[in-house]
Amino acid sequence: MKPRRLFGALAGLAALVLAGCAPSLRPQASGLDQVGDDEVVAVGRVYLNPPLAKGQQKVQWGIGMDYFRHPYLALGDAPWGDRELPQGSDLKPLNGSVQTDWNTWFFARMPRKDFWVQMLIYFTDVTDSLDCASCHSANFNWQRAYLPVEQRVTVQPSDKVIFIGTYVFYRDEFNHARGVRVHGDLKDAAALIQARFGAAPVRVALPATP
């Protein structure tokens, strides 16, 4: 990592720690040896349509780092429902989410039980604002978008690796949700799954509520 990027990463991490809200993200597995007896690996990816164009995600150098450039797929034991979606420095919905990259397969370790895909989260503006040069303390502006989905994924007792598909989130230029489609394109991920998990059986577990 280049020194400049490392500094940015450390600064961003320090900001999270100082804010007392560093989320606990869903761990990922690169092999079966990392998967517990009571866990399954959920394989999926997220795609934004239209993708973020130039200027639609602004992460100021020094505080944003890579952390804020990632999309997050929130996974939980229950649908998010009508709970309030926090703004400001509260990153609650990120707890238990998968930190991923656009259109890139993730391999999330999950407890072996049904779970819900709750929402996609991504940051739109992460700045200390142009007037914060003389702030008394770090005062970051973390604006983000939540695109809800709330779909249930069923897990069977014999599952070790499940394929939950490609989640395509549709939006407008103001990041208003315009629907979600899930594609069961297992063949696109097959080679990567085999490389990580060998001959382990993979079950397609697309959401029960399309």
Added chain:
Amino acid sequence: MDRGLKMDRRLRRQGLLLTAALLGLTLLASCAEYSHEQLMRNTVVFGGVNMDDAPTGADAVTLKAVTGPDAGKYWRVPVKDGVFFHEGLPPASYQLWAVWGHSGFKLGPWIFGTVYEYDFGGQADGVRVTKGGSISYAGAFRIVKQGGIFSHKFSVEPDGKRPVKEMVQALIPHLRDDGVRERVARWLALFK
């Protein structure tokens, strides 16, 4: 109400020089970027902001271009008589980003107090300027106090109380008198 409109108050303390620079930017924002010819080709954008429940008045509103060649650029536009406006933005989509106000007192361009930022949130509404030489309404909003005494939370919510016609009437005296004002006045005449 869009979930993205939820936000919390952001408090900014800043030095005098910086405040003056910001105010200067605010005052110039509506006219510094484009020549008269360009302004006439562009579109007047305006909207309302109601600060009755806020601890401050409104000095400026920030719009963020999210499409077009200027995507990612922020426009700080002034607020006069509860109306924010830009006299000529080129066709693109502009997302509402923040309302700015201040406490304390102001002496000329200097603020002796605290500057407040009220964020619209990452999924705020915006205005789509689809053609030049026109007028676009960005909506009306109000600052709503939430939370307890110590939580200092506010939200920006849609406000349907003030008629658009009244906002246009308040806006007209503040527009430059070289074609822009006439254009808006002609538009106002269409209201019954």
